[in-house]
Amino acid sequence: MPSPLRQSFDYLLPDEGIRVAPGARVRVPFGRRELTGVVVAVDHDSTVSPEKLKPLLALLDEEPLIPPHLLSLWQWAAQYYQHPIGEVMHTLMPAGLRSKGNATVKRRKSDTILPPLTPDQPPELNQEQRSAVAAIDASQGKFTCFLLDGVTGSGKTEVYLQAIGRTLELKRQALVLVPEISLTPQTLARFRQRFDVPVAVMHSGLTPRQRLNAWLEAAQGSADIIIGTRSAIFTPLARPGLIIIDEEHDNSFKQQDGFRYSARDLGVMRARREKRPIILGSATPSLESLHNARSGRYTHLHLTMRAGQAQMPRYILVDTNNQRLADGFSDALLDGIRAHLQRGNQVLIFINRRGFAPVLQCQDCGWTAECRHCDARMTLHRFPPHLRCHHCERRDPVNQHCPDCQGKNLYAAGAGTERCEAALQQIFKETPVIRVDRDATRRKDELDNLLTRINQGDPCILVGTQMLAKGHHFPGVTLVGVLDADSGLFSADFRGQEFMAQLLIQVAGRAGRAEQAGEVMIQTRHSTHQNLQTLVTQGYHALAEQLLTERQSVGMPPFGHLAMIRAEAIDALAPARFLDQICQSARQLITSNGLQNTIEVNGPFPAPMERRANRFRQQLLLRSNSRSALQHLLGELCISLDGQNSGRKVRWSIDVDPQDMI
Numbered sequence: 001m002p003s004p005l006r007q008s009f010d011y012l013l014p015d016e017g018i019r020v021a022p023g024a025r026v027r028v029p030f031g032r033r034e035l036t037g038v039v040v041a042v043d044h045d046s047t048v049s050p051e052k053l054k055p056l057l058a059l060l061d062e063e064p065l066i067p068p069h070l071l072s073l074w075q076w077a078a079q080y081y082q083h084p085i086g087e088v089m090h091t092l093m094p095a096g097l098r099s100k101g102n103a104t105v106k107r108r109k110s111d112t113i114l115p116p117l118t119p120d121q122p123p124e125l126n127q128e129q130r131s132a133v134a135a136i137d138a139s140q141g142k143f144t145c146f147l148l149d150g151v152t153g154s155g156k157t158e159v160y161l162q163a164i165g166r167t168l169e170l171k172r173q174a175l176v177l178v179p180e181i182s183l184t185p186q187t188l189a190r191f192r193q194r195f196d197v198p199v200a201v202m203h204s205g206l207t208p209r210q211r212l213n214a215w216l217e218a219a220q221g222s223a224d225i226i227i228g229t230r231s232a233i234f235t236p237l238a239r240p241g242l243i244i245i246d247e248e249h250d251n252s253f254k255q256q257d258g259f260r261y262s263a264r265d266l267g268v269m270r271a272r273r274e275k276r277p278i279i280l281g282s283a284t285p286s287l288e289s290l291h292n293a294r295s296g297r298y299t300h301l302h303l304t305m306r307a308g309q310a311q312m313p314r315y316i317l318v319d320t321n322n323q324r325l326a327d328g329f330s331d332a333l334l335d336g337i338r339a340h341l342q343r344g345n346q347v348l349i350f351i352n353r354r355g356f357a358p359v360l361q362c363q364d365c366g367w368t369a370e371c372r373h374c375d376a377r378m379t380l381h382r383f384p385p386h387l388r389c390h391h392c393e394r395r396d397p398v399n400q401h402c403p404d405c406q407g408k409n410l411y412a413a414g415a416g417t418e419r420c421e422a423a424l425q426q427i428f429k430e431t432p433v434i435r436v437d438r439d440a441t442r443r444k445d446e447l448d449n450l451l452t453r454i455n456q457g458d459p460c461i462l463v464g465t466q467m468l469a470k471g472h473h474f475p476g477v478t479l480v481g482v483l484d485a486d487s488g489l490f491s492a493d494f495r496g497q498e499f500m501a502q503l504l505i506q507v508a509g510r511a512g513r514a515e516q517a518g519e520v521m522i523q524t525r526h527s528t529h530q531n532l533q534t535l536v537t538q539g540y541h542a543l544a545e546q547l548l549t550e551r552q553s554v555g556m557p558p559f560g561h562l563a564m565i566r567a568e569a570i571d572a573l574a575p576a577r578f579l580d581q582i583c584q585s586a587r588q589l590i591t592s593n594g595l596q597n598t599i600e601v602n603g604p605f606p607a608p609m610e611r612r613a614n615r616f617r618q619q620l621l622l623r624s625n626s627r628s629a630l631q632h633l634l635g636e637l638c639i640s641l642d643g644q645n646s647g648r649k650v651r652w653s654i655d656v657d658p659q660d661m662i
């Protein structure tokens, strides 16, 4: 039932003769209302006394709408992520099926199923690709989790395609998950060009009707390939065959609010239940997946060379200490850009900050423009001029003078994408500068238009955020410039170093993907930083090994397991008060279960950004080397959390296996 309670509800079958299958929808009385629910089990016993049980009103599906494997996955996920099962089902079910809607596909003009394109010719695989495909082929029809660990541009997609080819021959379906920002027509085209089969697409931008159609096409088997973002992992498949999670390290596979599941982890769980292979692919695998591969739980497949004639790029660290930078650019980087453009190539400048400048400051008294609702600075934007908070989206007009000292010397400090774009256009007047960030791609087709323009191949400079850094294949780009690697080096998050390394390698991986060799210039004030050195001289895996050793010594994931309880309220003191109570309950439960040496409780402490969107935020961190002990505790804790009355003023949530600690 769509209810926040962590339970299922019992109803009587209207008459003994009716067969009701788990996974079917039913109409039931609920309080004074009538609601749609999903049958999770049919049983002869109930803890509710017979005279209190109410009968079902109607059976909506003859056949289960949710196949048994998937239903049990949904239930498992609700329990593991400590989210009420009814809300989980409500979230996962297409809107059209949440009430009485019929489970039939209705076609409209803008449909989600895409007709095949003119087929392309598959390239001949290299030796490493061939053995990867052969290993996956040998596992068709049974569960194996493959970690396809292939350097950028090594042709992982080609391995996916050939593995899918075999799945289709076996008349089974393939489910492909990609990170949110990579679900572009370019990505889709690669799948549609290869196979003459219907492809269904699932992402958050669909209308409810499109979503329902895609869901049913997958469920009924009329789509052979389903490509989607995170939530597509819950789509029923009539003939499950293969699951692929591309860029498995990507953060967008973890839902960050509400039902906080990891689509990657559930993908592995699902493949196991359905007895089918799953491929996790990445050039920069998460430490979790590397650990699983090292310990033999996953089969490790390696692609160590770039596909075709392409070579790995060369790294150059540009130390910007004691250098004067012009709008963020060193002379060395500008010379590099000039040289690559002169050879007729394209250049990509990566800067992970939107807007014109991150700080508007008064030169006289040091005042800076801050958000009234967050512990954060306002970002200066130029087009049109305004100040914007990137945490709560608040907008203010740009101050003409300092509100503190009335001084007129306000200046923009630091650089964002808009400033880089303007500066580069000023210096390289003849060359188009193309900015790709969330502001430049607000309209649906804008990103696709920009990508198409870039791939026409004329010399140009791309300036972009991580939107440009991942997954794209830009054959014309030979130089990647990273404007500032330092913010990632000193993050408060325990995963900060891992994220920094993944992002740098991914963005670097856009250089030199065709015949011409690539270069990567990284500006930093810390060129001797040990992790940065390891990364550029020995590569991602060497750094990952070091980070794993560090994680092991402090019992952090993937060796220890975490759960974060977050609380926020308008009242500054309420969240800590609330979490103090939770902390006490947790300690009592730990003692009564004899888990004193198994589970640690840390906090409550303020979130790294304590105030956001006018709410104060605190967090409590639970850590254990035993996943099952932690699970057990969380289950019991939830019951007491549900009963806390200060919970009404305070919004709280549990995040199992949190990805970021912010």
Ligand SMILES: Nc1ncnc2c1ncn2[C@@H]1O[C@H](COP(=O)(O)OP(=O)(O)OP(=O)(O)O)[C@@H](O)[C@H]1O
Binding pocket: 123, 124, 125, 126, 129, 150, 151, 152, 153, 154, 155, 156, 157, 158, 282, 283, 307, 308, 309, 470, 471, 472, 473, 509, 513
């Ligand atoms: N065996 C091959 N021979 C020639 N070209 C190939 C081969 N395999 C793949 N390619 C080509 O190499 C390019 C890079 O491949 P692809 O995009 O699949 O790499 P990737 O490993 O997915 O990269 P990334 O992780 O950086 O996104 C593509 O243009 C692809 O068509």
Ligand SMILES: [Zn+2]
Binding pocket: 371, 372, 373, 374, 376, 389, 390, 391, 392, 393, 394, 613
């Ligand atoms: Zn704000």
